[in-house]
Amino acid sequence: MMDYQRLLKQAESLPNGDTKLALMEEAIRILDSLQEVEEAFYERMDYIEVAIFSGRAEKAIVSFAWCLAQYDKEPERFDSHDVMWTYKWIAEHLPSFLQVHLEKVEETLADLKRRYQELGYKLRPYYRLKRKFALEKGDLEEAEKYFQLWIKEPRDSMSDCWACELDQQISYYLEKDLERAEELAKSLFNGRESCHSVPSTTYADFLLPTLQAGKVELAWQYHQIGYPLIREEKGFIPWVAEHIQFLTVTDKKKAVLLLERHLPEALALYEKDSQFDFFLAASTLFEEIQEYQHTLHIPEHVTYEWLTNEVESIAKQFDKRNGNDSYQKKIVEVREKIEACREMIKSI
Amino acid sequence: MSQFHFKVNLKGMIDLLSNHLYSTPHVYLRELIQNGVDAITAHKKVMAEYEGTIGIELFTSPTKPPTLYIEDNGIGLTEEEVHQFLSQIGQTSKRGDEEQDFIGRFGVGLLSCFIVSEEIVLITRSVHSDEVIEWRGKPDGSYQIKKLDQEMSPGTKVFLQSKRGFEEYFQPNSVRRYVKHYGEFLPYPIYFYGEEQIRLNAKRAPWEMTTELALQYAEERNGEIYLDAIPLSSTIGGVKGIAYVLPYAVSTNAKQSHQVYVKQMLLSEKVSNILPDWAFFVTGILNANELRLTASREEFYQSDLLELVRAELGDCIKKYLVNLAEKQSDTFWKILDVHYSSIKSLAVEDDELYALFIDWLPFDTSLGRKTIKEIRSEGEMILYTSSVDQFRQVSKVAKAQSVLLLNGGYVHDKELLRKLPNVFPELEIQEVDASTFSENFVDLTLTEREEGYAFLRIANLVLQRFQCECDVKKFNPSELPALYTSNKEAAFFRNASYTKEETNDLFASIIDQMVVEGVKPTFAQLCFNYDNPTIQQLFHSDDPELQRSVIETLYVQALLLGHHPLKQSEMKLLNKNLRQFINWRLEK
Numbered sequence: 023m024m025d026y027q028r029l030l031k032q033a034e035s036l037p038n039g040d041t042k043l044a045l046m047e048e049a050i051r052i053l054d055s056l057q058e059v060e061e062a063f064y065e066r067m068d069y070i071e072v073a074i075f076s077g078r079a080e081k082a083i084v085s086f087a088w089c090l091a092q093y094d095k096e097p098e099r100f101d102s103h104d105v106m107w108t109y110k111w112i113a114e115h116l117p118s119f120l121q122v123h124l125e126k127v128e129e130t131l132a133d134l135k136r137r138y139q140e141l142g143y144k145l146r147p148y149y150r151l152k153r154k155f156a157l158e159k160g161d162l163e164e165a166e167k168y169f170q171l172w173i174k175e176p177r178d179s180m181s182d183c184w185a186c187e188l189d190q191q192i193s194y195y196l197e198k199d200l201e202r203a204e205e206l207a208k209s210l211f212n213g214r215e216s217c218h219s220v221p222s223t224t225y226a227d228f229l230l231p232t233l234q235a236g237k238v239e240l241a242w243q244y245h246q247i248g249y250p251l252i253r254e255e256k257g258f259i260p261w262v263a264e265h266i267q268f269l270t271v272t273d274k275k276k277a278v279l280l281l282e283r284h285l286p287e288a289l290a291l292y293e294k295d296s297q298f299d300f301f302l303a304a305s306t307l308f309e310e311i312q313e314y315q316h317t318l319h320i321p322e323h324v325t326y327e328w329l330t331n332e333v334e335s336i337a338k339q340f341d342k343r344n345g346n347d348s349y350q351k352k353i354v355e356v357r358e359k360i361e362a363c364r365e366m367i368k369s370i
Numbered sequence: 371m372s373q374f375h376f377k378v379n380l381k382g383m384i385d386l387l388s389n390h391l392y393s394t395p396h397v398y399l400r401e402l403i404q405n406g407v408d409a410i411t412a413h414k415k416v417m418a419e420y421e422g423t424i425g426i427e428l429f430t431s432p433t434k435p436p437t438l439y440i441e442d443n444g445i446g447l448t449e450e451e452v453h454q455f456l457s458q459i460g461q462t463s464k465r466g467d468e469e470q471d472f473i474g475r476f477g478v479g480l481l482s483c484f485i486v487s488e489e490i491v492l493i494t495r496s497v498h499s500d501e502v503i504e505w506r507g508k509p510d511g512s513y514q515i516k517k518l519d520q521e522m523s524p525g526t527k528v529f530l531q532s533k534r535g536f537e538e539y540f541q542p543n544s545v546r547r548y549v550k551h552y553g554e555f556l557p558y559p560i561y562f563y564g565e566e567q568i569r570l571n572a573k574r575a576p577w578e579m580t581t582e583l584a585l586q587y588a589e590e591r592n593g594e595i596y597l598d599a600i601p602l603s604s605t606i607g608g609v610k611g612i613a614y615v616l617p618y619a620v621s622t623n624a625k626q627s628h629q630v631y632v633k634q635m636l637l638s639e640k641v642s643n644i645l646p647d648w649a650f651f652v653t654g655i656l657n658a659n660e661l662r663l664t665a666s667r668e669e670f671y672q673s674d675l676l677e678l679v680r681a682e683l684g685d686c687i688k689k690y691l692v693n694l695a696e697k698q699s700d701t702f703w704k705i706l707d708v709h710y711s712s713i714k715s716l717a718v719e720d721d722e723l724y725a726l727f728i729d730w731l732p733f734d735t736s737l738g739r740k741t742i743k744e745i746r747s748e749g750e751m752i753l754y755t756s757s758v759d760q761f762r763q764v765s766k767v768a769k770a771q772s773v774l775l776l777n778g779g780y781v782h783d784k785e786l787l788r789k790l791p792n793v794f795p796e797l798e799i800q801e802v803d804a805s806t807f808s809e810n811f812v813d814l815t816l817t818e819r820e821e822g823y824a825f826l827r828i829a830n831l832v833l834q835r836f837q838c839e840c841d842v843k844k845f846n847p848s849e850l851p852a853l854y855t856s857n858k859e860a861a862f863f864r865n866a867s868y869t870k871e872e873t874n875d876l877f878a879s880i881i882d883q884m885v886v887e888g889v890k891p892t893f894a895q896l897c898f899n900y901d902n903p904t905i906q907q908l909f910h911s912d913d914p915e916l917q918r919s920v921i922e923t924l925y926v927q928a929l930l931l932g933h934h935p936l937k938q939s940e941m942k943l944l945n946k947n948l949r950q951f952i953n954w955r956l957e958k
Contacts, residue, residue, distance in 0.1 A: 054935030087877035088869045
């Protein structure tokens with residue numbers, strides 16, 4: 023067996039994560055040096071998926087850039103559906119990187135739109151991405167416009183899976199209409215629809231809204247079913263943050279366990295928006311446990327002061343890039359939400 | 371309002387059963403034997419000391435299709451019971467508190483006979499009555515009952531004539547084979563009446579045997595020589611079994627396949643969910659009494675109970691291995707030799723196993739393959755690289771300096787090494803990347819530095835555009851002219867800039883913003899070896915152009931040694947210099 027095949031075989035048996043990525047990277051390096059373009063292309067496509075599901079989008083983006091270039095050189099040699107499908111993930115993750123300028127995100131979305139139109143795909147995924155991006159910029163009007171365009175556009179083979187689409191529609195309703203969201207989530211929670219990340223993320227998204235509505239027991243259920251689904255996985259840091267928020271109100275000791283377990287992954291993230299979510303959850307937890315902060319099994323430099331500083335600094339940088347104040351608002355909102363939950367529990 | 375019952379089309383149901391529920395028409399044999407076994411078990415409840423048997427015979431004639439005959443001396447049915455149980459689908463005499471004692475659950479077993487036959491003829495006498503009842507059922511749902519005026523000892527006889535086209539399921543050889551297949555380990559004797567009476571089932575099941583006998587049995591039955599046979603038992607699931615250790619290595623994600631019996635009747639030879647995922651290095655033969663089956667009776671319901679049973683059986687395997695390790699038996703070494711990679715993956719997850727096995731597990735090191743025990747005897751500081759690539763970069767140097775360096779790049783190795791201090795607190799584990807390793811190289815003296823000043827300046831100038839810093843030190847082996855080292859960030863940076871050259875403008879600018887602006891540029895390093903003769907010559911050359919060409923060539927060579935794909939600019943470098951060397955030669 024060739025060196026790279028041995029590496030790939032080993033990688034195959036591993037769960038997503040850095041070790042798996044490292045093995046695949048070595049295999050791809052060998053393929054590159056052998057000038058095996060086709061093999062290197064398909065290995066990279068696999069690698070991109072693993073990188074995305076390991077919370078390492080920066081690696082996925084770099085590899086995708088290479089694949090896209092090969093595809094553009096010889097479109098008939100590679101599977102255009104594969105490339106365009108992966109492009110969605112890439113476009114989705116791009117705004118998470120602070121350094122990437124907004125106009126580059128716009129350009130990428132325009133490029134994706136052009137390619138979809140040329141290949142005859144419906145623009146459903148494009149509208150969804152535009153909506154997400156509008157939210158990022160804090161432009162609620164535009165977000166609403168693209169939400170409507172998105173759900174009206176017919177589905178085709180390029181559309182996201184049902185579970186993912188439902189999940190995103192749920193998050194649209196979650197803040198304003200919990201009942202509607204619960205209705206939509208039924209087919210996710212009874213297992214009829216699912217995919218890699220749904221309903222794992224859906225459970226987490228429901229935690230605080232459910233608690234706030236006074237349904238404590240139901241919220242616990244969501245935690246007990248939802249957390250095991252992401253405990254061993256990488257790339258779910260924003261949702262782990264939601265579980266930590268929930269536990270900060272309901273079970274601090276357990277919140278600390280989650281913090282200790284997932285902190286290393288959060289610290290190593292390049293995607294600053296996910297890091298922001300985690301640090302924000304961690305800092306609210308730290309407010310509660312300051313007296314025994316020193317007993318935690320975490321790196322020494324991670325203290326309450328450090329976390330709040332980081333949260334504020336990341337928020338400012340994002341807001342500066344996005345030209346609004348939505349991240350700094352989010353800090354206040356999350357704190358208020360947690361406070362509201364706490365009041366709710368007291369009143370019961 | 372009137373109430374109606376909707377009609378179920380029995381023919382349609384049978385079609386459903388035969389085409390979708392059961393995997394082969396041969397299951398009719400299993401269902402018939404099962405009814406026999408259940409009848410005997412029920413009989414034993416009222417009369418413990420009686421001996422139950424089942425008999426099978428085939429009647430063939432040149433003019434008529436073959437007929438199968440099966441009899442048991444079980445509890446039998448009264449007329450009332452015949453109406454109740456044989457003639458209502460979904461009804462079974464095995465309901466209620468005693469359900470656990472029987473194999474059947476669904477009362478649909480007899481229906482499977484209609485897959486191969488147009489009529490079931492059943493003659494029965496209950497232990498509770500003297501009446502002999504004949505029941506004839508047809509696939510359209512009609513049936514007739516009559517009392518026979520004859521003598522019969524308690525029990526049940528079934529006659530089944532083959533449908534046209536299904537004769538192959540009535541061939542003596544295949545009937546014998548399938549009865550044996552399903553019922554080899556049933557607790558009551560099953561006889562086949564032919565020219566002579568033969569017993570079809572075994573007298574003892576493997577899960578009732580000692581390890582030695584079980585191994586011998588497997589060899590006789592399948593010609594398979596297993597490394598060992600591990601006894602399994604789970605009280606909650608009422609499971610007993612044997613896990614045979616495979617004599618060849620299997621990949622960690624290979625699909626498991628175990629032969630599983632329920633109440634000693636074969637369930638399937640391909641059950642995968644009865645043992646934990648990590649137990650891929652064994653193949654089991656097991657009997658379960660308390661686990662629920664799906665309607666096809668070919669799989670287990672996925673349930674919490676199944677989870678518990680799986681864990682309990684997993685513990686059996688673990689404890690057995692632990693015991694072997696403590697005794698240091700030959701078998702232990704054989705198993706380790708074949709399955710060390712499985713055991714490694716086990717040890718990552720399980721602290722107890724880790725403590726027991728870690729000393730005996732082999733690792734790749736700069737000084738060859740060694741076990742942790744051997745590695746520990748070399749000293750308390752353990753150095754390892756986290757990738758195969760890093761290991762490749764420095765293992766030569768490490769070897770030349772007799773430094774023991776472990777390759778933590780392969781599956782599980784890194785995780786295993788990091789856990790070492792939990793078991794051996796005196797050990798210190800250090801991840802070494804190539805650049806930290808090269809810090810141990812011997813610095814040049816001041817005069818040596820002066821001597822090489824011009825050379826180093828040129829080298830840095832030449833390689834700056836490749837984000838590579840140069841240095842000169844002394845290190846072993848002296849045959850190595852230069853060592854290229856980089857860490858994770860430098861590797862990512864290199865990969866990003868390699869991609870940037872290839873991709874379109876949009877993504878090139880995105881990569882620029884993401885990587886170049888986001889990550890502080892870390893330089894890779896090229897360390898020249900002062901002790902190397904080529905470098906010595908180069909040091910003292912007064913031809914800057916020659917120095918430049920050789921430096922560039924050494925750089926490319928070092929990259930290739932480390933399996934780094936060349937950027938276009940580096941490829942050009944190589945070509946340009948080769949031409950240069952040829953020209954120089956020609957000019958002379």
